[in-house]
Every structure is written in C-alpha cells, then in structure tokens.
Amino acid sequence: MSKRKIIYQGEPGANSHIAVTQMFPDDEPVASETFHEAFAALTEGRADLAMIPIDNTLAGRVADIHHLMPESDVYIVGEHFLRVNHQLLAIPGATLATLKTVASHPHALGQCRKSIRALGLTPITTADTAGAAREIAEAGDPTRAAIATSLAARIYGLNVLRSEFEDAAHNTTRFVVLSATRRDARPEDAPVLTSFIFKVRNVPAALYKALGGFATNGINMVKLESYVDEGFNVAQFYADIVGHPEDRNVKLALEELAFFTSYLRILGTYKASPLRDLWSLSQNGH
Incomplete structure (x- = not known):
C-alpha cells in the first residue's frame, strides 16, 4: 500500500511537519513554500491531504487560512491539536550574550514576545520557523538566532540556547486536515x-x-x-x-x-x- 502524501506549509522541521508526523505517522509529509501552494497541490491532486494551522491560543487565528478556505474547493475532514514548544536556536559557539536578532514566523515571534523583549533581541519576520533555522545555519553568524523546533535544530545542526521559549505553557495550535473531496463523519x-x-x-x-x-x-x-x-x-x-x-x-x-x-x-x-x-x-x- 502506497503512502499518502500529506502537504503542509513550511520547510522540514516546522511545527506543521511535526503535526503531520503525529497524526499521520505512516504517511509521507510533503513541504510547500506557501499556504497557496499547499491548497493548489491539494486541489490539483498532487497531495492526498493537507495539514493546515487555523488557530493558536497565543497568536489567534491564522488569517491567511480564514481567507483561503472560503475561496477554495476543499473540505475539513479532521482536526489535531499540537502543543507548541519553541526553542531559541543558534549556531554552535553562539551564546545568549552574542545574540542581537531573532528570526521566525510572525506567529512564533508573537508567541514569544515577552521572552524576546527580556533578552533585548530585535525580531525579524521570516516565512516559517524551520526556514529561519536553515537561514541562520547557512549564515554562520553568532549574533543571529531563530525560534523553531527541536526537530529543526537536529536537521540544521543548531544548538538550543533556551527551550520552551514561548510566553505561556498553554501555547497550542489547532490544525485542520483538508481534502479535495468531501469525507463526512457519520x-x-x-x-x-x-x-x-x-x-x-x-x-x-x-x-x-x-x-x-x-x-x-x-x-x-x-x-x-x-x-x-x-x-x-x-x-x-x-x-x-x-x-x-x-x-x-x-x-x-x-x-x-x-x-x-x-x-x-x-x-x-x-x-x-x-x-x-x-x-x-x-x-x-x-
């Protein structure tokens, strides 16, 4: 039996990637650069399902999704809750004292606002958390940090300078599973x-x-x-x-x-x- 392709927005190591592996451990996670691309892959038959974040307890609704959903011919067929643990990542050799900036997805930055302010870091917006981790790994600059997952740290060879960097312990994202065909529960x-x-x-x-x-x-x-x-x-x-x-x-x-x-x-x-x-x-x- 072939594996289903579950598309998500972000790069390998993103929270959406983790959500896919939790709910669909036997299927194939497929990364996409944008939400628009994820929706297109689903409706064009290049993916079997999509795992899309819709709300977060700290940052609120994911605005792009609430505007894409009514315009797209897709259906919600499931939901999943992911407890989001943000890590402050940097290249080997960097310390909290060397950091000046921190990059991540806008929602991740919003979920860590107090922690960022406490360290006096300048936030920089990127397309997604894992992408921010990859970029600082490639840059090799000890003044730059990223907020991402421990999976991203392993993938891109980064150190965790501070774990559970989010501002509140209830930081949870609700994901919906989307399909191009209607599959209603009974x-x-x-x-x-x-x-x-x-x-x-x-x-x-x-x-x-x-x-x-x-x-x-x-x-x-x-x-x-x-x-x-x-x-x-x-x-x-x-x-x-x-x-x-x-x-x-x-x-x-x-x-x-x-x-x-x-x-x-x-x-x-x-x-x-x-x-x-x-x-x-x-x-x-x-």
Whole structure:
C-alpha cells in the first residue's frame, strides 16, 4: 500500500511537519513554500491531504487560512491539536550574550514576545520557523538566532540556547486536515464537529436571528469568526458547532440559519480530536 502524501506549509522541521508526523505517522509529509501552494497541490491532486494551522491560543487565528478556505474547493475532514514548544536556536559557539536578532514566523515571534523583549533581541519576520533555522545555519553568524523546533535544530545542526521559549505553557495550535473531496463523519462517530461559512442578509439583527436556532436547539457553538465584504456591508462568518447535520436539533438550527442568510456552505463534518477535551481541561486549570 502506497503512502499518502500529506502537504503542509513550511520547510522540514516546522511545527506543521511535526503535526503531520503525529497524526499521520505512516504517511509521507510533503513541504510547500506557501499556504497557496499547499491548497493548489491539494486541489490539483498532487497531495492526498493537507495539514493546515487555523488557530493558536497565543497568536489567534491564522488569517491567511480564514481567507483561503472560503475561496477554495476543499473540505475539513479532521482536526489535531499540537502543543507548541519553541526553542531559541543558534549556531554552535553562539551564546545568549552574542545574540542581537531573532528570526521566525510572525506567529512564533508573537508567541514569544515577552521572552524576546527580556533578552533585548530585535525580531525579524521570516516565512516559517524551520526556514529561519536553515537561514541562520547557512549564515554562520553568532549574533543571529531563530525560534523553531527541536526537530529543526537536529536537521540544521543548531544548538538550543533556551527551550520552551514561548510566553505561556498553554501555547497550542489547532490544525485542520483538508481534502479535495468531501469525507463526512457519520452521526454514530460522535462526538463530531461541523464547520460552515455563511453570509447574513443585510437586515437589522440578522446575525442574532440567524444564530437563535442554535441556542433554542441546545447546540454548542465552539467558534464564530467574522469577515467583512469589500463594501463593508455584509459580513461573512465561519463557525464550528458540536453535532452532525443529520442530528435533528442540528438540522432544525441549520434550517433556521438558512432562512436568515444569503449564502451557506458546510465545509465538513468530522470527528473531534481526542486531544480536544484534554486541551479544554488544561485551559480551565484541571
């Protein structure tokens, strides 16, 4: 049986690479330079699945993905939570005293903002964490550091000057698994999540009315985010709910939602990650 190709954004050693190996240990991770390239590889059949970060507990949503998802003909078929451990990396011989700059992906820099400030380093934005590690390895400059993974340190021959460099212990990224074909979970696979996007009609209290059915039918909406259209008139929303569209209460809520919306597209119904409850408990101090 041939291995499936799971595409991710970044270079080998990136957090997305680690997420792929955790969820799909028997398949082949495939690096791509940009999110656009990852989506294109998926829709053109050059990859079987894509592993894409969508949210982080410190840095918030990954903006590119929330704009690419509605425009792309892809479906969410799974989720994965990755506890992100950032390492401060430098070439052999460098020390904290020699460092002047630190490079990484904007989200990684944001997740380590306090630690960077404490060391008096100048942050430099790069395309991804592993790419930053590769660049400082190639430069051989003891004044330059990178924020990346321990895997990247091993791949590029760098030393870890400080581990767990992130500002908070709960630093976790949620990834979604994307497919070019719809592969919905079954109602009996519960707990499942259903993700969808919708546009409300341009009428007073449209969002309140559109979401009312979820409250009256006892449905847990775990995520709701908005986008604004080009004319700043009608908002588009992305939502995650707990439940299957074939469940009676979910069906009723979606019917009520459709009545108050001009556009509704279900992005996928998929099994909740077993790590979701563990992550939720850790956020509540249990």
